[in-house]
Amino acid sequence: MPRAILLNASVQADVEKAAAALKKGLLVAFPTETVYGLGASALNEKAVLRIFEAKKRPSFDPLIVHVCRRENAIELWKRVPPKAEALMKKFWPGPLTIVLEKNDTVPDVVTSGLATVAVRMPSHPAAQALLQAFGGPIAAPSANLFGYTSPTTAQAVEEDLGEAVDVILDGGPCPGGLESTVVLLEEGGSYLLRPGGIPSEDLKPLLPDLEVRRDVVESAPMLSPGLLHSHYAPWTAMTLMDRPLKDFLKNITETARAYELKGIPWPRIGLLLFEKVPSRGPFEVAETLTESSDMKEAAANLFAAIRKLDKMHLDLIVASSVPEKGLGAAIMDRLRKASGGRVGLPESITEALNKPES
Ligand code: TXA
Ligand code: MG
Numbered sequence: 001m002p003r004a005i006l007l008n009a010s011v012q013a014d015v016e017k018a019a020a021a022l023k024k025g026l027l028v029a030f031p032t033e034t035v036y037g038l039g040a041s042a043l044n045e046k047a048v049l050r051i052f053e054a055k056k057r058p059s060f061d062p063l064i065v066h067v068c069r070r071e072n073a074i075e076l077w078k079r080v081p082p083k084a085e086a087l088m089k090k091f092w093p094g095p096l097t098i099v100l101e102k103n104d105t106v107p108d109v110v111t112s113g114l115a116t117v118a119v120r121m122p123s124h125p126a127a128q129a130l131l132q133a134f135g136g137p138i139a140a141p142s143a144n145l146f147g148y149t150s151p152t153t154a155q156a157v158e159e160d161l162g163e164a165v166d167v168i169l170d171g172g173p174c175p176g177g178l179e180s181t182v183v184l185l186e187e188g189g190s191y192l193l194r195p196g197g198i199p200s201e202d203l204k205p206l207l208p209d210l211e212v213r214r215d216v217v218e219s220a221p222m223l224s225p226g227l228l229h230s231h232y233a234p235w236t237a238m239t240l241m242d243r244p245l246k247d248f249l250k251n252i253t254e255t256a257r258a259y260e261l262k263g264i265p266w267p268r269i270g271l272l273l274f275e276k277v278p279s280r281g282p283f284e285v286a287e288t289l290t291e292s293s294d295m296k297e298a299a300a301n302l303f304a305a306i307r308k309l310d311k312m313h314l315d316l317i318v319a320s321s322v323p324e325k326g327l328g329a330a331i332m333d334r335l336r337k338a339s340g341g342r343v344g345l346p347e348s349i350t351e352a353l354n355k356p357e358s
Contacts, residue, residue: 095197
């Protein structure tokens with residue numbers, strides 16, 4: 001199969017070429033302020049089906065529809081309650097996805113047969129330009145293979161989907177780095193389905209009834225936990241630190257020394273951190289997401305850092321934690337999922353020391 005055509009998001013003629021590809025029913029990956037999306041015309045069922053094939057995404061996981069005008073969103077929904085109006089006014093364009101009952105015009109393939117549709121208005125100028133040039137709604141999940149880390153650069157899209165995507169509109173690295181916050185609005189309540197680029201604390205003034213309800217988005221993987229034990233996950237085993245960084249470093253230093261005394265090869269470990277550490281230690285590499293506790297910076301670097309570590313063929317990635325407030329909540333959500341729920345060093349590391357010497 002031919003490779004994807006690479007276009008430049010800052011060249012208007014290229015944006016128009018990308019829009020023409022969408023009109024033909026082709027798949028176009030494009031930058032947003034959060035992550036790259038894998039776009040198709042939302043009203044073209046065949047094109048939307050190709051998104052699921054390209055990502056190897058199960059058909060039960062619904063897509064987000066992107067629009068560049070409020071009116072385009074309203075057309076996709078059956079009713080727009082005042083709380084949706086208020087959210088659009090305050091947070092659009094931006095990383096907030098609103099889920100409401102859908103209109104019949106939205107094909108069932110987009111929503112995986114659900115009665116609701118998720119819509120967002122991206123703020124990234126390239127996404128806006130593409131939507132303007134295309135003139136209709138674009139269905140787009142993150143442009144990664146299903147279950148893998150989301151892409152924040154055109155290169156990451158190409159590495160993941162290379163031959164399965166027709167066009168990649170390169171707009172440089174995504175500034176936000178975390179996917180949009182997803183909220184479901186019902187008459188009886190408002191539910192946070194996915195923490196993301198807009199912290200839930202910022203939504204609370206407009207949605208005092210906001211409750212966390214992850215079961216809706218995550219019920220799909222729950223149906224086949226063996227198959228999908230994790231999400232946003234690198235191929236390399238990943239785990240979260242079970243103690244403060246200083247204690248963790250002390251602990252692995254002692255463990256590594258015990259390995260050395262016994263002549264056992266020490267595993268190749270990569271660290272994912274929120275502060276700088278001395279460059280030498282019982283680890284191959286330490287990726288620091290921010291040196292100044294700036295969660296915006298950490299979010300923007302997160303997925304690229306995970307991808308970088310994943311390419312190093314390490315035995316293990318160990319990530320430290322941040323407080324779950326503001327963007328920290330979404331960062332920890334992604335780290336937990338990337339770790340498949342694992343916390344602490346794997347038992348195999350300490351077990352190796354208990355084995356009788358041969
Ligand atoms: O920032 C983002 O949201 C990026 C960019 C490309 O816009 N998109 C993105 O899409 O992250 P995706 O498909 O990777 O994640 C969409 C999430 C999924 O968890 C999906 O299950 C949920 O939104 N979702 C979509 N439609 C829904 C619906 N009708 N009801 C409940 N959840 C829905
Ligand atoms: Mg995704």
